[in-house]
Amino acid sequence: MDMEKVHILDHPLLQHKLSILRDETTGVKEFREVVSEVASLMCYEATRDLPLEEVEIKTPITTARFNSIAGKKLAIVPILRAGLGMVEGILTLIPSVKVGHIGLYRDPQTLQPVEYYCKMPTDIAERDVIILDPMLATGGSASAAIQFIKNYDVKHIKLMNIIAAPEGVERVHKDHPDVEIYCAALDQCLNDHGYIVPGLGDAGDRIFGTK
Ligand code: PRP
Numbered sequence: 001m002d003m004e005k006v007h008i009l010d011h012p013l014l015q016h017k018l019s020i021l022r023d024e025t026t027g028v029k030e031f032r033e034v035v036s037e038v039a040s041l042m043c044y045e046a047t048r049d050l051p052l053e054e055v056e057i058k059t060p061i062t063t064a065r066f067n068s069i070a071g072k073k074l075a076i077v078p079i080l081r082a083g084l085g086m087v088e089g090i091l092t093l094i095p096s097v098k099v100g101h102i103g104l105y106r107d108p109q110t111l112q113p114v115e116y117y118c119k120m121p122t123d124i125a126e127r128d129v130i131i132l133d134p135m136l137a138t139g140g141s142a143s144a145a146i147q148f149i150k151n152y153d154v155k156h157i158k159l160m161n162i163i164a165a166p167e168g169v170e171r172v173h174k175d176h177p178d179v180e181i182y183c184a185a186l187d188q189c190l191n192d193h194g195y196i197v198p199g200l201g202d203a204g205d206r207i208f209g210t211k
């Protein structure tokens with residue numbers, strides 16, 4: 001597997017919180033809170049390459065030039081449903097980011113993604129986009145979402161997943177070699193139902209308490 005475009009974020013805080021998510025005894029309230037915290041910590045790393053510019057600031061002592069984010073236009077696009085759980089955590093760090101939505105669910109028989117909703121910021125073509133989804137399993141949903149956003153003429157796309165499976169990484173690499181993947185863990189494999197092993201189960205169900 002070509003790991004050049006995969007960033008596995010191994011910060012101890014992130015790894016600790018990921019273990020809480022994996023634990024089947026973690027209840028819906030804590031699960032939701034920790035998904036949000038994990039998204040914040042991942043956002044910190046995924047935005048490491050944001051350009052800075054110098055601006056003049058008057059401190060109580062003197063006036064000098066200091067760093068400020070260079071007005072780079074960003075958007076985040078959660079894949080519904082589970083990606084929604086990561087939005088709040090990103091907004092904590094980047095409150096002004098615009099948010100698009102893509103509704104996809106995975107057909108349980110074919111494992112193929114089915115699209116049911118899409119709403120993007122009108123100026124999405126001028127923005128760099130970070131796609132959010134806690135799970136990258138077969139990669140079908142992520143690959144379809146990336147293609148969807150590329151169809152809007154977006155040039156720079158990153159994919160942020162809490163847990164990725166090797167199969168999903170391969171699929172995204174093959175379909176979209178330009179897209180960098182940020183994840184907190186690269187797990188072993190998929191089981192016969194397309195679930196990540198060891199994984200954390202069904203992310204949407206655990207965030208929204210639907211099972
Ligand atoms: C989950 C997950 C991803 C997708 C990953 O969503 O949040 O979107 O599966 O699987 P893939 O890589 O094999 O495509 P799901 O289809 O369960 O929908 P939900 O978020 O509405 O529960």
Ligand code: URA
Pocket residue numbers: 082135137194195196197199200201202203204
């Ligand atoms: N979707 C999930 O929510 N979990 C998995 O393990 C795979 C796909």
